[in-house]
Amino acid sequence: MPMEANSTADVMVVPISRRSLHEELAARLRDMIVEGALPAGRKVSERELCERFGVSRTPLREALKVLASEGLINLNQNRGATVAALTRADLEEVFPIMGALEALSGSLACARMSDAEIEAVAKLHDQMVESFKAGDRPTYFKLNQAIHRAILIGSGNETLFATHQMLAGRIHRARYMANDDSDRWRAAIEEHEHILAALQDRDGPRLAVILSDHLRNKLASVMRHFSEE
Amino acid sequence: MPMEANSTADVMVVPISRRSLHEELAARLRDMIVEGALPAGRKVSERELCERFGVSRTPLREALKVLASEGLINLNQNRGATVAALTRADLEEVFPIMGALEALSGSLACARMSDAEIEAVAKLHDQMVESFKAGDRPTYFKLNQAIHRAILIGSGNETLFATHQMLAGRIHRARYMANDDSDRWRAAIEEHEHILAALQDRDGPRLAVILSDHLRNKLASVMRHFSEE
DNA sequence: AAATCGAATTATGCATTCATAATTCAAATA
DNA sequence: TATTTGAATTATGAATGCATAATTCGATTT
Structure with missing residues (x-):
């Protein structure tokens, strides 16, 4: 997906293709659910959403499907429709x-990423460590996600990315609902040091193991703080 | 998902809840695409499908989304809409x-399956070997799938199963389009012997490696026979 | 007063209709 | 004859309408 800056020429050629309503609605609703604006278990009223977005029920219902x-x-x-509740069982399945x-992805990334791309991850990592030292959780959280995403x-x-994104969407709420305690936070930073090191060494198998463990530990942390909704 | 035989009592209680049209349509179309009844690249005409299934465009379009x-x-x-074409790149991503x-799944199955369930897999395996010896590809193919599914x-x-199913649907066409040659077929049988052995030993890590290799080998075989659509 | 029944209301599932974008095809032009 | 233009046709995107299932809420009964 090319992401050049919008030159005038680009604006003339590409931009007309507005997304269809169902796509736009699905994206907006997805975001609202993932970010917790629509709480779990809540009834999703078609009429209410139609009024809010100023559309008819047809595209809205397509998005809901x-x-x-x-x-x-x-x-x-x-x-x-109701917003799907997250259960402990869901987390234990998805993580x-x-x-x-x-x-x-780590294994593949070690083989395919350019040195520059790995350097960019290192930059994100350093910033993340800074936000950890500053105790800035929101920034830490964003940078953490950016690293995994990178x-x-x-x-x-791309399919791997898309599949991961879909699952990540389902559990996003729990992930930031349950903040790591300071011990776990420290441990997570250390795991990230290992992640970066393995990536810089381009040691795919090692990175794979580290990432798998990292997720297992994250699950354990989330489960400690997670109360059924 | 309980699957008891339909006693009269069950019939009185459960069965009324007919699936909604969009659900039914999605299932039917999914099957048609996966099984190749709708060839890749083909235009999907709403009008044509509406006539075929005797429904209006509304639920059909929901299913298409x-x-x-x-x-x-x-x-x-x-x-x-068009039926998504399968490219070599798709296969290299999905496999x-x-x-x-x-x-x-293998790793988890080693820990969680009952002895009886493992025995059932062994039965499927034996039948599969029989169909291999008989040169009966369709039966072999079905039993092979049944084992992976088990x-x-x-x-x-369940999420793991659902995620796998979705990806499997995308590449199913290629999988049976490109039949294994006899060398690969023999090798696949041998790999399945190892799969069964590891499962019976409940050796999760070993089964994980074998299954991963098995899929890698299957990809290589499919790629040899696969011509871009 | 609590529980139950049922009419009125509301929401949902699907069909139909309308507006517009894409395509087709024949006529006009080079 | 090949190409282009544009009116007619067709298909799609979205709104509206209709039938029915679910829910609400007040009246009735115990």
Whole structure:
């Protein structure tokens, strides 16, 4: 996906293709659910959302079907949609899968990323360590995600990225609901040191193991703080 | 998902909840695409499908949105839907992911499957070997799939199963389009012997490695016979 | 007062209709 | 004859309408 700055020429050629409404709606609703603006278990009223977004029910309902297939909402026949609740069982299912996917991505990334790209990850890592030292959780959280994302993308496998993203969306709420305690936070930073080192060494198998363990530890941390919704 | 035989009592209680049309349509179309009844690249005409299934465009279009999110069809703004073509790049992306997922499932299955369930896999395996000896490819293919499926389900991780299923759907066409040659077929049987042995030994790490390799080898075989559509 | 029944209301599932973008095809032009 | 233009046709995107299932809420009964 090319991301050049918008030159005038670009603006003339590309930009007309507005996304269809169902796509736009799915993206917005997905974001609202993932970010917790729509709390888990809450009834999703078609009428209310139609009014909020100023669209008819047709594209909205199309978007709801897509989100249901992603596991973000549940559709009950003739009884409307509800935001899918996250259970401990969900977390125990999803985290190991993400671990396996990240392990694969790390392994591939070691072989495919350019030196410059790895250097960019190192920059993100340093910034992340800074935000840890400053106790700035929101920034830490963003940079942490950026690093994992960079490795996923660095794998060069778009399907891998997309699959991971879908699962990450499902558990995002829990991930930042349950903040790491200071011990776990420190340990996470240390794991990230190892992640960066393995990546810089381009040691795929080692990075795979580290990432898998990292996710396992993250699950344990989340589970400690997670209360069923 | 309980699957008891339909007693009269069950029939009175459960069965009324007919699936919604969009769900039914998505399932039917998914099957048609996966099984190759709708060839890759082919335009998906809404009118034609509406007539065939006797429904209006509304639920059909809902189903199409879902299938698009699964990667089975492509939607082009104002220009309709087409069955997604499978490229070599797709296979090279999807197989390693399935390998990672099956490796995880094998690892979990070793810990969680009951002896009886493992015995059932052994039965499937023996039947599969029989069909190999008989040169019966269709039966071999079905039993092979049944074994992988049993291990996926044996992992006890429904999300893992669902994620795998979605990816498997995307590449199913290629998998049976490109039949193994006799050398590869023989090798596949041998790999399955190792799979069964590791499962019976409940040696999770070993099974994970074997399954991952198995998928890698399958990819190589498919790639040899696969011609871009 | 609590529980139950049922009419009224509301929401959902699907069909139909409308507006617009894409495509087709024949006529006009070079 | 090949190419281009544009009117007619067709298909898609989205809104509206209709039938039915679910829910609400007040009246009735115990």
